[in-house]
Amino acid sequence: MSTCERCGATFHCAMADPGPDGQADTTPCWCTALPPAVPVPGKGAAVGCWCPACLRAHIAAQAARATPSG
Structure with missing residues (x-):
């Protein structure tokens, strides 16, 4: 098993x-x-590596930063 570098x-x-x-x-x-x-x-x-939850959260945060706020 691997351990997530972000949350453990x-x-x-x-x-x-x-x-x-x-x-x-x-x-x-x-x-x-x-x-x-x-x-x-x-x-x-x-x-x-990052666990699925941390990697998905990171991707969502990147997408939110890339989306212009109206």
Whole structure:
């Protein structure tokens, strides 16, 4: 299980966590179905995953900032 870098929740990340059989998970991660929302770090930079709730909240906040307030 992975730990969210924002809130500390545990969740399954198919790119980092093994599948149910203990081998590499070959299914796409849940996050690949969402729009890109954070920059990919450069070479040598460490990055942690965010849980579904934190990533969706971040995407919603980005969308709200991008929408002009009438």
